[in-house]
Amino acid sequence: MTTxxxxxxxDPSRVIRxxxxxxxxxxxxxxxxxxxxxxxxxxxxxAERPEDLVVYGGTGRAARSWEAYDAIVRTLDDLEDDETxxxxxxxxxxxxxxxEWAPRVLIANSNLVGDWANWEHFRELEAEGLxxxxxxxxxxxxxxxxxxxxxxxxxxFGAIAQKRYGGTLAGTLTITGGCGGMGGAQPLSxxxxxxxxxxxxxxxxxxxxxxxxxxxxxxETDLDTALAKVIEAKKNKQALSVGLVGNAAEILPLILDxxxxxxxxxxxxxxxAHDPLSYLPIGVSVDDxxxxxxxxxxxxxxxAEESMAKHVRAMVEFQDRGAEVFDYGNSIRDEARKAGxxxxxxxxxxxxxxxxxxxxxxxxxxxxxxxxxDPKDIEVTDKALKELFPDNEHLATWLDAANEYxxxxxxxxxxxxxxxxxxxxxxxxxNQLVAEGKISAPIVIGRDHLDSGSVASPYRETESMxxxxxxxxxxxxxxxxxxxxxxxxxxxxxxxxxxGIGRSIHAGQVSVADGTELAAKKLARLLxxxxxxxxxxxxxAGxxxxxxxxxxxxxxxxxxxxxDKRDEESAAQ
Numbered sequence: 001m002t003t004x005x006x007x008x009x010x011d012p013s014r015v016i017r018x019x020x021x022x023x024x025x026x027x028x029x030x031x032x033x034x035x036x037x038x039x040x041x042x043x044x045x046x047a048e049r050p051e052d053l054v055v056y057g058g059t060g061r062a063a064r065s066w067e068a069y070d071a072i073v074r075t076l077d078d079l080e081d082d083e084t085x086x087x088x089x090x091x092x093x094x095x096x097x098x099x100e101w102a103p104r105v106l107i108a109n110s111n112l113v114g115d116w117a118n119w120e121h122f123r124e125l126e127a128e129g130l131x132x133x134x135x136x137x138x139x140x141x142x143x144x145x146x147x148x149x150x151x152x153x154x155x156x157f158g159a160i161a162q163k164r165y166g167g168t169l170a171g172t173l174t175i176t177g178g179c180g181g182m183g184g185a186q187p188l189s190x191x192x193x194x195x196x197x198x199x200x201x202x203x204x205x206x207x208x209x210x211x212x213x214x215x216x217x218x219x220e221t222d223l224d225t226a227l228a229k230v231i232e233a234k235k236n237k238q239a240l241s242v243g244l245v246g247n248a249a250e251i252l253p254l255i256l257d258x259x260x261x262x263x264x265x266x267x268x269x270x271x272x273a274h275d276p277l278s279y280l281p282i283g284v285s286v287d288d289x290x291x292x293x294x295x296x297x298x299x300x301x302x303x304a305e306e307s308m309a310k311h312v313r314a315m316v317e318f319q320d321r322g323a324e325v326f327d328y329g330n331s332i333r334d335e336a337r338k339a340g341x342x343x344x345x346x347x348x349x350x351x352x353x354x355x356x357x358x359x360x361x362x363x364x365x366x367x368x369x370x371x372x373x374d375p376k377d378i379e380v381t382d383k384a385l386k387e388l389f390p391d392n393e394h395l396a397t398w399l400d401a402a403n404e405y406x407x408x409x410x411x412x413x414x415x416x417x418x419x420x421x422x423x424x425x426x427x428x429x430x431n432q433l434v435a436e437g438k439i440s441a442p443i444v445i446g447r448d449h450l451d452s453g454s455v456a457s458p459y460r461e462t463e464s465m466x467x468x469x470x471x472x473x474x475x476x477x478x479x480x481x482x483x484x485x486x487x488x489x490x491x492x493x494x495x496x497x498x499x500g501i502g503r504s505i506h507a508g509q510v511s512v513a514d515g516t517e518l519a520a521k522k523l524a525r526l527l528x529x530x531x532x533x534x535x536x537x538x539x540x541a542g543x544x545x546x547x548x549x550x551x552x553x554x555x556x557x558x559x560x561x562x563x564d565k566r567d568e569e570s571a572a573q
Contacts, residue, residue: 007129008066012051016042018411020373022441026077029371029442029514034105034490035076036371036411037141037444037510038062038069043410046145048181053090055143056181057498058278060135064090079104090132090139101522103484107141107492109134110501117495117502119275123297133275133496140492140508142446144367145409146184146215151398152365152450153189155417156328159354160266161193164324169195170237173230174266175255175318177248177311178330179206179216182498183270187241188215192401195266196233197241198226200248202280207243213407219243223251227260234263249282249307252314267318267325268350269311273332274500276304305339312336316343326350329450329460331499352464359452359461360538360546362420362531367448368430369413372441378412379403380439381430385416388429420535421553424527427513431523434515445527446510449497452534454479457497457504467541473505479533480507486529487511487522539563 018039019025019032026032041062042050053061053069063069068091075085075092084098087107110133112122125131137143161169172195176186179201187210190197199216201207210216217240220226226244233240244251248271255261272278277293281303284292293300312332319325325347327333336344351359358364370377382399389395398416418426426445433439447454455461458470477493484491488509497504511526513519532555538546539557549555550563557563 006067009064010052011066014051014066015044016050018043018373020411022372027079028081030081030104030489030512031076031079033371033442033444033512034141034510035073037369038072038076040369040410041138041141041143042069046143046410055135055138057133057135057138058180058272058275059133060138061090061132062138062141064132065129068092076105089130090134100518101487103488103491105490106484107134107139107490108494109139109492110495111493111505112495112501119301119501122496122501133501134492134494136449136494136497136506136508137446139494140449140510141490142367142369142444142508142510144369144411144413144415146181146210146213147402147406147409147413147415148365148367148448149182150185150189150215150406151402151415151417152448153185154192154398154401155358156350156354157189157193157195160324161195163354165265169193169266170239171234172196172265173198173234173263174268175200175252175264176267176328177201177252177269178271179210179243180270180272184210184215186268186270187217187243188405191217191239191241192405194237194239196230196239198230198244199241200244200246200251202245202247203286204245207245210243213409214405215241216243217241219245221245223254227255227258231260231263247280247282247307249311249314252311252318256314256317261318261321264318264323267315267323268328269315269332270328270330271311271332273308273330273335274496274498274503276301276308276335279304279308279335281307282310302339305335308332309336309339309341309344312344313341316346319347326353327459329457329498331459331503334459334503349460349463351461356538356543357545358417358419359534360543361549362452362534363417364419364451364531364534365415365448366418366423366426367413367415367446369411369444369446370439370441371411371444372439373411374440375408375412377439377441377443378408378414380433381443382414384429384433385426388425389422418531420531420549420555421528423531424524427511427523427527428520431513431515431520434513436515442512442514444510444512445523446508447530449494449506449508452531453537454508454530454533455497455504455506457499457506459499459503461504461506465541466543469541475533475537476505476507479530480509482529482533483507483509483526486526488526
């Protein structure tokens with residue numbers, strides 16, 4: 001769709017794929033890397049609607065327009081190692097002379113002043129070509145397709161297994177909705193933990209795509225058949241995932257009225273409920289979806305919120321019957337509340353329910369990409385990580401499972417969860433492998449914005465903070481500034497993310513292990529300080545485990561006497 005001359009957001013003729021190999025067109029790997037990662041975000045294997053520049057989440061773009069994309073690529077090819085490209089909501093707006101330790105790219109997406117931070121104002125600006133929605137890793141060029149959220153989802157379902165089911169999901173049935181770019185990680189995450197998953201999606205092509213990538217075992221269009229399969233697998237304690245074509249707002253209430261409802265153990269959802277225009281209301285067909293949303297966004301929003309209220313009501317009623325029910329960070333509870341459902345927040349978000357203890361240790365998503373395009377480079381890093389952390393059986397189990405089940409989409413990539421004082425060890429190891437030629441080209445190291453110290457999101461990462469600071473956004477801003485000061489190759493600050501306009505501020509960072517001594521110095525600081533922000537944030541909120549980690553690992557926190565001491569190891573780096 002073209003909103004005005006020279007502003008193209010839809011171009012089916014454009015097919016983007018990142019360059020591979022060791023030959024570069026930019027002036028250094030520090031600028032070749034962001035260019036390849038931008039391109040990788042729009043690879044047809046990776047992106048949701050690459051012809052529209054949409055990477056995932058219905059509206060999350062990598063660039064504001066095709067003209068902006070071309071200008072970004074052209075500028076990165078010409079950028080010097082002491083210059084910084086500024087990108088404002090997907091549009092390159094300037095190049096500044098900085099220094100070699102400064103980021104090569106600084107990105108700000110979707111940020112609006114408080115009173116104007118709503119979907120209505122955002123959409124007015126977007127329609128005029130003045131802003132775009134960057135989601136999290138879409139607009140910061142570090143999306144690695146469904147694998148990017150796979151480990152976090154795997155960790156979440158593993159935490160549920162530990163909390164309630166004796167360490168395994170074998171013999172349990174999970175029902176969820178949404179099998180798109182982010183939600184598509186759910187079925188494999190459940191089966192890797194031994195369980196059975198029934199995942200509902202309105203769009204059969206999404207289910208078929210996940211099946212083709214081995215994230216999903218089977219696809220059904222009939223509710224009776226799907227239920228029979230998952231219940232049989234549950235009885236046999238067989239790991240199985242079945243995708244059902246349908247609308248979760250209709251299917252969940254139908255299941256509640258059947259005897260099979262007693263077999264349901266876990267209920268969650270990862271539809272694109274953060275943006276009502278990306279949630280299909282009951283009574284609207286998939287074929288008519290985009291046209292109806294564009295014709296009357298206000299009416300469509302109301303219908304979507306009414307459907308979400310039915311959806312959430314069914315989830316609450318499953319909880320009433322004893323199921324483990326949680327919000328997976330897509331704001332569906334708040335949308336249901338807007339539609340008048342007063343019990344919407346009776347089930348928790350996944351972070352306070354399962355993940356916060358990990359955040360207190362600075363644990364979070366650590367991802368890396370082989371810029372060479374050679375899968376063998378990822379094999380080398382997997383093996384090296386297991387040798388680096390020989391006592392971490394959970395990490396080894398994950399890396400083995402990822403090697404067996406994860407099919408690379410776009411540039412070969414991997415993700416795992418590492419904590420404070422672990423990420424910098426991994427980064428330095430990768431840089432050494434590049435320097436020694438054991439990896440054929442530099443490695444990009446980044447993370448999701450869903451991390452321990454990089455986000456303020458009261459309906460997700462910072463829900464129910466111990467001290468009530470759920471909505472304090474100073475932390476992600478400090479995180480971005482620290483990362484920009486610590487040697488990151490590119491840094492981003494976004495508004496909205498996976499929960500929607502007005503509901504979060506979050507920051508991302510990416511660095512390049514190019515085998516140089518300078519890269520090693522940057523990585524040592526960046527990959528210590530970034531997760532360290534998570535520990536400090538939770539220390540400040542009053543979490544005892546965070547204070548223990550800070551003391552154990554030598555973190556300095558000025559207003560806590562026992563933590564107000566210098567870490568000589570970090571000071572020497």
